[in-house]
Amino acid sequence: MFNIAIDGTTSSGKSTLSGQLSKRLGFKRLDTGAIYRGVACNFKRRNLGVVNENSIAQLLQHLEIEIKFKDDIQHVIVNGVDETDNLRTEEISMLTSIISPYQKVREKVLNLQRDFAQKNDCVMEGRDITTVVLPNADVKFYVTATPEERAKRRYLQYKDLPSAPTFEEVLADLKLRDERDEHRQYGKLAVAKDAVVIDTTGKTLGEVTDICENIVRKIQKGK
């Protein structure tokens, strides 16, 4: 199987890049952030309270995660409930960044991710895919952009909603999540030694996808 691993900061454009790149190559795409988000939805659904060792142990006592693709859209099903429509609220984003650092949670998600890569030519994106999940991936990318550019992208997504946050709030929120992603003990966001760093600041999605596709095609030819 040919595996492409993509890690990067929040709102760096890595999800959109993964989507486009997998389409062009005819590969499957696995959004691993969506899996952690699904776990957070289940935590909330079960009213497990404050996140700590006890509530995480309770969560893990019964946690079955399934990934299904319907019309090319990734669905995350947790304990039989399809959480796909609930994954992308600010509340779930915050809860996910608190729950995902727990090692036991990461171990649970790890097998699912590796199994997927063994069975599929794929583009897998997340935070620790290049470093922990698929350290032997055929191609590795680390995608980022300046905090201001990333906050602007996120702000534009929200700005027409009734309770839209201000730009400053979005920026502060994003920096907090970067901090959590980069400084936790397990599965922290880091640039793998052999990753190609892609800075998307000021670049269009098409330009970024072209750059990555060219790199992948060259490596495919060499195999």
Ligand code: DC
């Ligand atoms: O990529 P995203 O914003 O959907 O990720 C949601 C959260 O999950 C974010 O707080 C980081 C975490 N995450 C992780 O810990 N490991 C991954 N492989 C992917 C995401």
